[in-house]
Amino acid sequence: MTDPAAIWLVAALLALVAVLGAGLLALRHRARQLQRVLAVSQEKLEQLQREFEHFAPADVVEQLTGGQGIYVPRRRIVTMLFADLRGFTALCDRLDPAVAVDILNDYFRRMNAAITSHHGHINELVGDGLLALFGALEHNPWQGRDSVLAALDMRVELARYNEELRAKSLPELRFGIGIHSGEVVVGVMGAGALSKFTVTGDPINVASRVEGLTSVHKVDLLITEEIRSTLDDQFTLRRMPATAVKGKPEPIVTYYVEHISGPGSPDRASEALAGLGMRP
Amino acid sequence: MAQLLDEIEWGQAILPRYSDPAWEVEVKRRVGQVSEVDRRVASSPWVREVCVSMTSYRPVAMPQRLFNIGALVTAQENSCRYCYGANRAYMKILGYSESFISRIERDATLAELDEKERAFISFCRRLARSRPRPAKADHAALVALGFAPLAVSEMAMLIALGCYYNRIGILIACPPEHAFERVANSFLGRLMGPLMRMVMSMRQPAQPATLDAATLSDGPFGAVVATLAGLPGATIFKTALDGAFASAVLPRSVKALMFAVVARTLGCRTSEIEARKLLAAEDFSDDEIDSALLTLRSPRLSQHDASLLPWVRNTVYYQTPVVQKQTGALVAEIGHAAILEAIGVAALANATVRLAMLLE
Numbered sequence: 001m002t003d004p005a006a007i008w009l010v011a012a013l014l015a016l017v018a019v020l021g022a023g024l025l026a027l028r029h030r031a032r033q034l035q036r037v038l039a040v041s042q043e044k045l046e047q048l049q050r051e052f053e054h055f056a057p058a059d060v061v062e063q064l065t066g067g068q069g070i071y072v073p074r075r076r077i078v079t080m081l082f083a084d085l086r087g088f089t090a091l092c093d094r095l096d097p098a099v100a101v102d103i104l105n106d107y108f109r110r111m112n113a114a115i116t117s118h119h120g121h122i123n124e125l126v127g128d129g130l131l132a133l134f135g136a137l138e139h140n141p142w143q144g145r146d147s148v149l150a151a152l153d154m155r156v157e158l159a160r161y162n163e164e165l166r167a168k169s170l171p172e173l174r175f176g177i178g179i180h181s182g183e184v185v186v187g188v189m190g191a192g193a194l195s196k197f198t199v200t201g202d203p204i205n206v207a208s209r210v211e212g213l214t215s216v217h218k219v220d221l222l223i224t225e226e227i228r229s230t231l232d233d234q235f236t237l238r239r240m241p242a243t244a245v246k247g248k249p250e251p252i253v254t255y256y257v258e259h260i261s262g263p264g265s266p267d268r269a270s271e272a273l274a275g276l277g278m279r280p
Numbered sequence: 281m282a283q284l285l286d287e288i289e290w291g292q293a294i295l296p297r298y299s300d301p302a303w304e305v306e307v308k309r310r311v312g313q314v315s316e317v318d319r320r321v322a323s324s325p326w327v328r329e330v331c332v333s334m335t336s337y338r339p340v341a342m343p344q345r346l347f348n349i350g351a352l353v354t355a356q357e358n359s360c361r362y363c364y365g366a367n368r369a370y371m372k373i374l375g376y377s378e379s380f381i382s383r384i385e386r387d388a389t390l391a392e393l394d395e396k397e398r399a400f401i402s403f404c405r406r407l408a409r410s411r412p413r414p415a416k417a418d419h420a421a422l423v424a425l426g427f428a429p430l431a432v433s434e435m436a437m438l439i440a441l442g443c444y445y446n447r448i449g450i451l452i453a454c455p456p457e458h459a460f461e462r463v464a465n466s467f468l469g470r471l472m473g474p475l476m477r478m479v480m481s482m483r484q485p486a487q488p489a490t491l492d493a494a495t496l497s498d499g500p501f502g503a504v505v506a507t508l509a510g511l512p513g514a515t516i517f518k519t520a521l522d523g524a525f526a527s528a529v530l531p532r533s534v535k536a537l538m539f540a541v542v543a544r545t546l547g548c549r550t551s552e553i554e555a556r557k558l559l560a561a562e563d564f565s566d567d568e569i570d571s572a573l574l575t576l577r578s579p580r581l582s583q584h585d586a587s588l589l590p591w592v593r594n595t596v597y598y599q600t601p602v603v604q605k606q607t608g609a610l611v612a613e614i615g616h617a618a619i620l621e622a623i624g625v626a627a628l629a630n631a632t633v634r635l636a637m638l639l640e
Contacts, residue, residue: 042386046386116599116602117599117602119597137411138411138412138597139412139545139546139547140545141544141545141573142576142593145575145576230574231575232571232574232575232577234575234577
């Protein structure tokens, strides 16, 4: 005969085991739910980070999102390359807006490839103009040379693109490039949602003015003395007359970059120049 | 953020396989199997020796678990599809779960890791990336967290050697070990995992001899290698540097200039001084060195070697498909033997200059 107390004890134990089991299952279910939520959040964060990288350099985005606080502003020697399309605004008035945007996007894609392959990055697009920086993100002892090589590749790319545009009976593009270097402040600037990674300082104004001088001297690529001093005789340069520019007490001496030659450096730029009809 | 495995663009192999049956037997004896990298670098005695020595290395001062994680993170940071895939597969075979590996590579919060381990992963990423390169203070910070100084030196060595191997994989565009990756990710792989782990644990590859600081200091970049005194891995580094500078495939001055360029790219004064010593021994004046480092050209270099200075600079910070394309173009100019030597020197320079963080 079974003791009723023992039966109750076994029943109570079984009930306890059942409750504990159910509790464990519920906890496991909850843990899995939380893991899924965490995975989705992580995925969203990664997606956001990748989207954000379209607007700021990846290293800066990682510093900002990686819990390392704000990107600390610093002074650095940076080389700035301004490139502006000549007469594109007038072209836009004649072209279908979708075609104009397509042409501009194709142009920026090609210029971006030329710039990034020489250790630069596009910092800003303003209308049909762009500002590329060299040495803003990492120590770069060859930033002057890099910027000129990038500009020469941009020239080659533009010539190639113009061939394609010509074949489609679309108008060809022409640009002016100005390059200068100097000490600037690098950091994330702005307020709230309008913040961006950029540089500020007088050298950036000079680079912009030099780009403007390409119209005055009727050439496509000008550099300042600061850039010239970083180049060797592999680069063929032509000194331009000193010219006064807005905001500068002294006229600025610039150099037109004709081409590069030497071992391992095919003279692709001259070939491109011919294609552009840019030889002054 | 660092790229994930499927995001890495990977080009066509730059170097063909090189058949050396005696060497393959030796590799099998030492590490159990011949990898795709082993087959493609087999024509260079010193490059192939470093590759095999480092794959058979077992850590002595740091935990094996961190060693495995560090190899994965370094390969990911360097965007080496070959090494990243192989390390990932190897970790699966070792029994790490897919979710654990995935969280490491996504740099997600890892509750399973303690503060020291998370600091180690961050150190791996920063040293591999070197934007900027960590410094001696970072070594001290890890020691302050509770790691032994020798363990931190071994970590730096692991990452530096990882940077070497990753660059070999990238610059020769070594085809990934797809078969191994498939097995590791398959049901059969999971089933056979314990057996494979048992076989691997039974294999005890011979470790290199541990050399004293005085012996390590004697030779190219001796000051840097001597920081590893007490670790068997120091011998791998020393053998690599001695072998690279003794090899006659490229002139010694070209190799020293390539090291100097990498040192300047990473802003490493110590390594630049060491490279200058080697160049001075080759009768380079200070002005000649300065000019070469300013312009990435030197009239003392042959036309054949002139393209190596701008190229080696691109092996420090790069986009994988771009540097593979540049290296592929160089093969046509200088040929297979010279490109393999140049790739080895570039990889070793990147490793040595990163290791020099222990000094400055």
